[in-house]
Amino acid sequence: MSAAEASVSAARPAVDRRRARRRSAWRRRRLVLLLLSPWLAGFAVFFGYPLVMSAYLSFNHYDLLSPPRWVGLANYRYMFTVDPQVWTAIKNTLWLIAVMVPLQVLFSFGIASMLARAKSGGGFFRTVFYLPALAPPVAATLAFVFILNPSTGPVNIILGHLGITGPLWFQDPAWSKPSLTILGLWGVGNTMIIFLAAVLDVPRHLYESAELDGAGPFQRLRWVTIPTISPVILFAVILGVIQGLQYFTQAYVAAGVASGQASQAADVTSGNLGYPLDSTLVYPVLLYQHGFTDFQMGYASAMAMLLLAVSFAVTLVIVLNSRKWVHQGGAAR
Amino acid sequence: MSATSAPAPLVRRRAWSPGRRRRFLLTVANNAVLIGLAIAFLAPFAFITLTALMSNSQALSADLWPHPFAWHNFVDVFTKAPLWRWTLNTLEYSILATLGVVVSSVPVAYALARIRFRGREVLFMIVLIALMLPPQVTVVPLYVMWAKFHPFGFNFIGTLWPVILPNWLGDAFSIFLLRQFFLTIPEEYLDAARVDGCGELRILSTVVVRLAKPAIVAVALFSFLYTFNDFFLPLLYAGESPHHWVLSIGLSEFRSLHQVQWNLTMAATLLVMAPVIVIFFLAQKAFVEGVTLTGVKG
Numbered sequence: 001m002s003a004a005e006a007s008v009s010a011a012r013p014a015v016d017r018r019r020a021r022r023r024s025a026w027r028r029r030r031l032v033l034l035l036l037s038p039w040l041a042g043f044a045v046f047f048g049y050p051l052v053m054s055a056y057l058s059f060n061h062y063d064l065l066s067p068p069r070w071v072g073l074a075n076y077r078y079m080f081t082v083d084p085q086v087w088t089a090i091k092n093t094l095w096l097i098a099v100m101v102p103l104q105v106l107f108s109f110g111i112a113s114m115l116a117r118a119k120s121g122g123g124f125f126r127t128v129f130y131l132p133a134l135a136p137p138v139a140a141t142l143a144f145v146f147i148l149n150p151s152t153g154p155v156n157i158i159l160g161h162l163g164i165t166g167p168l169w170f171q172d173p174a175w176s177k178p179s180l181t182i183l184g185l186w187g188v189g190n191t192m193i194i195f196l197a198a199v200l201d202v203p204r205h206l207y208e209s210a211e212l213d214g215a216g217p218f219q220r221l222r223w224v225t226i227p228t229i230s231p232v233i234l235f236a237v238i239l240g241v242i243q244g245l246q247y248f249t250q251a252y253v254a255a256g257v258a259s260g261q262a263s264q265a266a267d268v269t270s271g272n273l274g275y276p277l278d279s280t281l282v283y284p285v286l287l288y289q290h291g292f293t294d295f296q297m298g299y300a301s302a303m304a305m306l307l308l309a310v311s312f313a314v315t316l317v318i319v320l321n322s323r324k325w326v327h328q329g330g331a332a333r
Numbered sequence: 334m335s336a337t338s339a340p341a342p343l344v345r346r347r348a349w350s351p352g353r354r355r356r357f358l359l360t361v362a363n364n365a366v367l368i369g370l371a372i373a374f375l376a377p378f379a380f381i382t383l384t385a386l387m388s389n390s391q392a393l394s395a396d397l398w399p400h401p402f403a404w405h406n407f408v409d410v411f412t413k414a415p416l417w418r419w420t421l422n423t424l425e426y427s428i429l430a431t432l433g434v435v436v437s438s439v440p441v442a443y444a445l446a447r448i449r450f451r452g453r454e455v456l457f458m459i460v461l462i463a464l465m466l467p468p469q470v471t472v473v474p475l476y477v478m479w480a481k482f483h484p485f486g487f488n489f490i491g492t493l494w495p496v497i498l499p500n501w502l503g504d505a506f507s508i509f510l511l512r513q514f515f516l517t518i519p520e521e522y523l524d525a526a527r528v529d530g531c532g533e534l535r536i537l538s539t540v541v542v543r544l545a546k547p548a549i550v551a552v553a554l555f556s557f558l559y560t561f562n563d564f565f566l567p568l569l570y571a572g573e574s575p576h577h578w579v580l581s582i583g584l585s586e587f588r589s590l591h592q593v594q595w596n597l598t599m600a601a602t603l604l605v606m607a608p609v610i611v612i613f614f615l616a617q618k619a620f621v622e623g624v625t626l627t628g629v630k631g
Contacts, residue, residue, distance in 0.1 A: 031534070043502075050478070054473055121360075131374070138581040139581075139584060152395065152595075154384075242465055288469075314465070
């Protein structure tokens with residue numbers, strides 16, 4: 001009797017506890033759902049749905065006016081075998097990723113390591129090198145098209161005083177992408193700040209022991225600095241590649257303004273994408289042209305799917321490696 | 334005249350003692366590369382400013398220095414183009430979007446950083462993927478969606494709402510940055526609040542928000558800058574209706590609008606750059622901390 005009573009009274013708290021735990025788990029789940037629901041809804045509407053829809057539209061002919069018409073792989077076939085502009089656009093985007101991005105990384109790393117060593121005026125220099133990164137891209141592009149303006153731009157005027165005939169910059173197909181690269185190097189401040197923080201975080205004693213072993217400045221850079229900040233270098237490269245894949249504003253504005261300046265025509269919109277001679281026609285600009293000036297929504301979707309595949313591959317590399325750098329950062333703080 | 338003005342430089346020169354001058358020259362020599370680069374980095378700003386102060390004919394000549402200074406260019410810009418209209422549109426976009434980003438991203442980041450639940454890692458990966466994919470990937474169906482969506486006969490295409498509204502449902506970059514910061518808040522603070530009987534929502538809205546103020550300021554700054562500078566999305570949705578243009582669109586069309594001259598174009602360029610630069614000097618520390626937070630932690 002008493003034993004049974006004891007077991008009942010012992011069982012009751014256990015049940016209570018389990019129920020309480022279940023209730024708290026339920027409450028926790030409700031809380032998580034409450035906190036996440038706006039973003040989950042936004043993600044579904046502005047990301048999940050468009051991704052699926054983009055895949056669907058890429059198999060259709062769609063001009064926004066009449067309903068989508070199924071055309072199978074025709075868009076992809078046209079893209080890979082017929083459309084000559086797609087290859088130009090891919091080549092231009094690859095040029096930026098292969099030339100501009102590495103130059104930006106090297107340049108910002110170089111400035112950061114010089115800044116880390118500067119004994120005085122570090123704050124002043126840091127501000128000067130960071131400032132252009134803040135300039136709105138449209139304003140910066142406009143400024144550079146003017147500064148590198150072949151006949152009356154200050155750069156060619158100064159070069160002329162030095163007895164050098166300056167190039168035609170944004171007016172010359174061979175010089176338009178290098179001109180955009182110069183613009184890109186000017187706005188390298190964000191990467192520079194990230195590198196500066198990383199270089200300043202390298203433990204002092206590593207340099208000291210390297211110095212004791214007789215390492216010169218170059219060797220210290222090669223064997224101490226670069227290995228220690230390698231995760232940041234990787235981060236900068238991948239971020240650069242991702243930004244290179246979506247490079248649009250500068251190419252679009254430079255082409256529009258430079259072509260308007262050449263022809264002095266009143267209307268410079270959209271007819272001049274890629275000016276001069278498709279040399280600034282990067283992939284996102286071509287996608288914009290097909291989708292939003294020609295309203296070939298199906299074909300633009302097919303182009304978007306190719307961009308998705310490439311960016312997803314790059315993203316996968318990052319996500320799979322992200323744990324490594326996140327940990328490093330946490331340990332250093 | 335010349336007799337009275339001559340001694341002044343002499344006196345000033347004497348103040349430079351030999352030791353001080355040598356130290357100054359040494360500093361210059363040590364930082365020669367940095368100084369050269371700094372001049373190159375500042376030169377575009379100088380050229381923009383100088384051209385903005387020139388007359389039109391001077392801007393098209395080989396002159397590099399304006400004479401006389403045409404200060405009225407900064408007034409003429411406002412009469413030649415609807416700069417006020419564009420500024421108001423830009424502020425509408427930037428302020429509404431930034432508010433939305435902060436309000437909607439903080440709870441998500443908190444859940445991803447401090448509450449343990451199944452699927453958290455997967456959700457964080459989704460945030461990272463959303464952060465990395467170019468906007469061009471989803472832009473076609475989104476445009477179609479806004480074009481076909483007419484609640485109460487309201488047409489979204491030609492307005493800035495399609496670029497503002499999504500910000501009220503969380504922004505991947507801000508979620509990521511805030512999460513990184515929330516991870517660094519010591520658990521003891523949160524436990525102390527729990528012992529005092531605070532619910533999780535209370536903790537979030539008081540303790541966490543107060544502790545994470547620098548990160549929230551950084552997120553707000555970045556969001557404001559991003560939207561202030563944004564060109565692609567506003568162009569897409571509002572490009573055809575000049576009444577809704579933001580500054581970046583207006584500026585890109587500025588020269589073609591009324592055959593406007595380079596001096597006025599550069600004056601407008603300078604005016605568009607100015608707010609960003611002013612904000613930077615007011616909040617320099619928050620900026621640098623924020624940029625570092627994105628980089629070092631991953």
